Amino acid sequence: CGVFGVVGVSDAANFVALGLHALQHRGQEAAGIVSHDPAGGFHSVREFGYVRDNFTRASLMQTLPGPIAIGHVRYSTAGSKGATAIRDVQPFFGEFSMGGCAIAHNGNLTNAAALRRELIERGSIFQSSSDSECIIHLMARSIQKTIAERLKDALRRVEGAFSVIAMTRTKLIGVRDPLGVRPLVLGRVGDGWALSSETCGLDIIGAEFVREIEPGEMVVIEDGKVNSHRPFAPAKSRFCIFEQVYFSRPDSILGGRSVYETRRQIGVELAREAPVEADLVCPVPDSGTPAAIGYAHESGIPFGMGIIRNQYVGRTFIEPTEQIRNMGVRLKLNVNRALIAGKRVVLVDDSVVRGTTSRKIKEMILDAGAAEVHFRIASPPTAWPCFYGVDTPERSKLLAASMTENQMRDYLGVDSLRFISLDGLYRAAGEAKGRNPEAPQFCDACFSGDYPVAPADMLERGFEM
Ligand code: 5GP
Ligand code: SF4
Ligand code: MG
Structure with missing residues (x-):
């Protein structure tokens, strides 16, 4: 999947649509954008098909006003396959006592099935079949006072790969899992900021590439400032080597190359x-x-x-x-x-x-x-x-x-x-x-069978490593 977010520009959703178009190679089944404007609150559109077939229509884009927006292009690895249901299309949205929050997730959570079982037993009502929805329910159960802190709580409970972009009314948040399996980069666009799965998403909106979000890092962007947090125990980076081979676009820069x-x-x-x-x-x-x-x-x-x-x-x-x-x-x-x-x-x-x-x-x-x-x-x-x-x-x-x-x-x-x-x-x-066999620099599990995160749900289902 691909994720993209912008804050601090007028009509942020237009930038997000362009960013998602540049990330279309990361997911072609469906796309969604959530925006927020002070007068109207949160707005959300989720559609099947290519970004260009939906998010170019002026009548549709008018329904996504505001200076902050995030989006997602979907390719199903978890959740429903084949006939993706629209309820599985991100961003997902949660309403908490301190306000609303939308999230878009690239990666796959390896303990989502176990978490889902536990959350359902404790009263969560799931709307989709997607692993990513766990994050919203975990946030709902957190006792923290801010959305960023609740997101930290939630992400400390999930395992696997995640590059997550989240937004509140005023904050744009980006996080990478401790191993940094999936990419996520930060860019400057005018007086605002952008987060994108890949640098090609920054290029299309004329944003300047600032840096990669580091493995295990959370950035919280508010009032034009970027604050960096370290919610997880430090770990050695294991970026997906298959991004280098196939998944990313060739005009993107990964790890400075x-x-x-x-x-x-x-x-x-x-x-x-x-x-x-x-x-x-x-x-x-x-x-x-x-x-x-x-x-x-x-x-x-x-x-x-x-x-x-x-x-x-x-x-x-x-x-x-x-x-x-x-x-x-x-x-x-x-x-x-x-x-x-x-x-x-x-x-x-x-x-x-x-x-x-x-x-x-x-x-x-x-x-x-x-x-x-x-x-x-x-x-x-x-x-x-x-x-x-x-x-x-x-x-x-x-x-x-x-x-x-x-x-x-x-x-x-x-x-x-x-x-x-x-x-x-x-x-x-x-x-x-x-390759350093003692401490491989990348994830290469699909070639080596050396899984940097034990796939808990799969092991439970009898997968043998
Ligand atoms: P095959 O036909 O052997 O099943 O798949 C290989 C082809 O799928 C290659 O041409 C490759 O470009 C393409 N491919 C696309 N997406 C993926 C992916 O997610 N994983 C892998 N390994 N190959 C992919
Ligand atoms: Fe998945 Fe292979 Fe990438 Fe590891 S290297 S994240 S197993 S595609
Ligand atoms: Mg091919």
């Missing part, structure tokens, strides 16, 4: 680790493109767009049902026959999850007359599900959970298949010495 540059460097590392004789390096667009550029550069093999992407189709992985995903590949990608015919082709993609994409693409490339197909993957084999906000399927559906690299090669029917090593990936992400 360009995501594009990291991805290009993954391609360079891959070319060193897994060279092959070939005539053409093609990305599987768009997610494989920067790595393919790096691979081509390092190997000296010409780069070409052998697969063309229809720009009017979104991210296929993010389509929640198998059927749509299967169709998705053909709807989205087509082969550039004139370029491919007769050539030995290196195809570079970001990841192999179920193998659906790779299988379809291999067929399309061979039908177009390619002489050989070599897959190079910009992440290690995805062998473990993510419980922190990226929608990987259950373990049994992950190709790499039950197959070796060579078995996957045969299953996909390609001439060769190689994944970047975990160390190679860390080097590309700026860790010159690779």
